[in-house]
Amino acid sequence: MLDDDDIRALAEAGAAAPTGGNAQPWRLRATGKSLEISLDEERSGAFIDVDRTSSLLGLGSFVENVSVAARVRGFEPTVEILGLTRVDEPVVRVLFDLLETRDAIDGSAALLVKTRATNRRPWNGETIDTERIARVAAETEVDRAHRLVTVSGEARASVANALAEADVVRTFNRAYMDEMLTEFRWTAEEAETTRDGIDLTTLELSASDRTGLGMMRKRWFVSLFLSRNRIRSMNRAALLDSSHLAAVVMPRDARPRQLVAAGQAVQRTWLAATAAGLAIQPWCTIPFFYLRAERYADSLPERDVRAIEEIMDSLRDAWRVGGDERVIFTFRMSIPDGPPAALALRRAWTDFTTIERD
Numbered sequence: 001m002l003d004d005d006d007i008r009a010l011a012e013a014g015a016a017a018p019t020g021g022n023a024q025p026w027r028l029r030a031t032g033k034s035l036e037i038s039l040d041e042e043r044s045g046a047f048i049d050v051d052r053t054s055s056l057l058g059l060g061s062f063v064e065n066v067s068v069a070a071r072v073r074g075f076e077p078t079v080e081i082l083g084l085t086r087v088d089e090p091v092v093r094v095l096f097d098l099l100e101t102r103d104a105i106d107g108s109a110a111l112l113v114k115t116r117a118t119n120r121r122p123w124n125g126e127t128i129d130t131e132r133i134a135r136v137a138a139e140t141e142v143d144r145a146h147r148l149v150t151v152s153g154e155a156r157a158s159v160a161n162a163l164a165e166a167d168v169v170r171t172f173n174r175a176y177m178d179e180m181l182t183e184f185r186w187t188a189e190e191a192e193t194t195r196d197g198i199d200l201t202t203l204e205l206s207a208s209d210r211t212g213l214g215m216m217r218k219r220w221f222v223s224l225f226l227s228r229n230r231i232r233s234m235n236r237a238a239l240l241d242s243s244h245l246a247a248v249v250m251p252r253d254a255r256p257r258q259l260v261a262a263g264q265a266v267q268r269t270w271l272a273a274t275a276a277g278l279a280i281q282p283w284c285t286i287p288f289f290y291l292r293a294e295r296y297a298d299s300l301p302e303r304d305v306r307a308i309e310e311i312m313d314s315l316r317d318a319w320r321v322g323g324d325e326r327v328i329f330t331f332r333m334s335i336p337d338g339p340p341a342a343l344a345l346r347r348a349w350t351d352f353t354t355i356e357r358d
């Protein structure tokens with residue numbers, strides 16, 4: 001029932017999903033009736049992708065995009081989240097039925113999938129109205145397992161402090177920084193060759209910040225010239241340059257199935273924000289660091305584990321997150337002063353897709 005053009009369209013829509021470090025850690029197996037999505041072992045499981053959490057969120061966002069694109073093409077998708085047994089087994093299967101009536105097809109949803117992007121631009125200074133926040137929250141909460149939490153105005157200070165403190169811990173964690181520096185694509189040529197990773201031009205950096213980032217590749221620079229105070233104040237200022245500081249919250253017990261569902265909720269949130277003209281910039285050091293501190297405390301200095309726990313406690317207080325909930329995706333949300341300077345590239349769909357007709 002799915003022809004090659006459907007498969008291409010669904011694969012491209014899926015791959016437009018956001019992923020940490022633009023890792024695009026997916027593989028797709030298509031048949032005439034279904035798509036099976038699994039993890040790409042080599043593109044997932046890095047230091048901060050603790051138990052492949054960030055990758056599973058990415059798979060959830062991929063599936064959400066596939067579902068939107070399928071409806072626009074006249075199919076009703078059924079999503080089966082299978083979980084993670086082995087890394088080469090499918091995590092999600094999507095089956096497709098023909099829609100009985102095409103009257104309700106909303107083509108604008110497909111456009112949102114294409115136009116959603118990380119926008120790291122400054123805030124235009126206008127506070128987002130509560131009606132728009134409510135529209136975005138309604139999408140996060142469609143399945144009732146997820147919630148959008150936000151702070152604005154004066155209340156942003158404690159969240160900005162906590163998120164900036166996580167950046168301090170990160171900057172002096174060698175394993176984390178070494179990994180992050182490999183994600184960057186330093187030249188246009190490099191970005192075009194790999195079509196993954198973080199293209200520096202998407203980061204909206206000033207010339208001096210860009211030089212500073214390059215210098216971070218040198219250990220002596222970090223230890224001699226970067227003070228904890230400087231990292232804290234730079235990141236705090238950038239975080240306060242936003243209307244709302246927000247998070248998607250999921251059930252505390254973050255098993256693979258629940259992470260895929262959380263990725264779907266993140267994507268619904270982001271598509272709704274895009275429809276409302278709002279910019280999202282993930283600021284996600286803490287959710288993954290916290291997972292590492294919880295599950296693999298031995299892999300971090302004791303001082304970092306304590307700092308990470310305190311940061312999470314203060315975020316929970318600020319956003320009123322309950323004991324049975326987990327903060328999984330943290331971000332700046334604003335009306336931006338303009339569109340992003342550049343868009344992140346994607347690998348060709350044929351690079352991660354195999355078609356096996358039954």
Ligand SMILES: Cc1cc2nc3c(=O)[nH]c(=O)nc-3n(C[C@H](O)[C@H](O)[C@H](O)COP(=O)(O)O)c2cc1C
Pocket residue numbers: 016017018019020021022054057058116117118119120197198281282283284285343344
């Ligand atoms: C789980 C997750 C974590 C992310 N963390 C950050 C982050 O800490 N800082 C940031 O600037 N962007 C972050 N991003 C945004 C990604 O870098 C971005 O989605 C990717 O480069 C693709 O770009 P696009 O969203 O414009 O399509 C994150 C995205 C996801 C899905």
